[in-house]
Amino acid sequence: QINFKASARVPMMGSSASPLKVNHRDFCASRRLMIYMDFHLPVGTIMTSDDYERRAERGLSFSSALMRDAIFTGYAVGFAANCKWPDGSLSLRFPPDSSEAHLMEMMRAMASMIPYDGASFASLLEYDLVEGMSDTEVVIFCYFQGEEMLTRIAELERLGNSVKIVPL
Numbered sequence: 404q405i406n407f408k409a410s411a412r413v414p415m416m417g418s419s420a421s422p423l424k425v426n427h428r429d430f431c432a433s434r435r436l437m438i439y440m441d442f443h444l445p446v447g448t449i450m451t452s453d454d455y456e457r458r459a460e461r462g463l464s465f466s467s468a469l470m471r472d473a474i475f476t477g478y479a480v481g482f483a484a485n486c487k488w489p490d491g492s493l494s495l496r497f498p499p500d501s502s503e504a505h506l507m508e509m510m511r512a513m514a515s516m517i518p519y520d521g522a523s524f525a526s527l528l529e530y531d532l533v534e535g536m537s538d539t540e541v542v543i544f545c546y547f548q549g550e551e552m553l554t555r556i557a558e559l560e561r562l563g564n565s566v567k568i569v570p571l
Contacts, residue, residue, distance in 0.1 A: 435480075439483050439528070442485055474505070486516045528555035541559060
């Protein structure tokens with residue numbers, strides 16, 4: 404990205420064009436973030452559909468802000484959710500990547516998904532456990548923390564990941 408303020412302060416040196424100052428982002432292999440959204444509510448949970456959707460929107464808003472900030476500070480960011488899709492799919496997954504095009508692709512997908520419980524959340528976490536995900540910061544937005552989720556989180560932490568759970 405061109406830093407116009409810095410470029411404007413550079414004195415002209417004998418030519419009509421001054422050199423442009425450019426902001427380079429440092430994408431380090433060790434800076435990784437994986438964001439999960441769990442749309443599951445246990446059977447018997449009492450919550451109005453308006454409240455459920457309001458909380459889902461809040462989680463998606465937090466997720467997108469976190470993604471944007473992380474991408475622009477050099478992180479490779481991924482996103483996964485157990486949501487429904489208009490085509491009948493029950494989950495969404497983007498592996499960590501660090502480009503602005505990747506960010507836009509994730510944002511477009513988040514705008515298209517239907518925020519209702521889809522695939523098992525444990526299966527989303529299991530996928531990354533099988534892949535051996537390590538040295539990654541994990542943020543989980545969820546309505547409920549079940550035993551199965553907590554077991555998978557403990558396994559993620561054993562692989563060297565840090566995990567933060569954010570209740571919706």
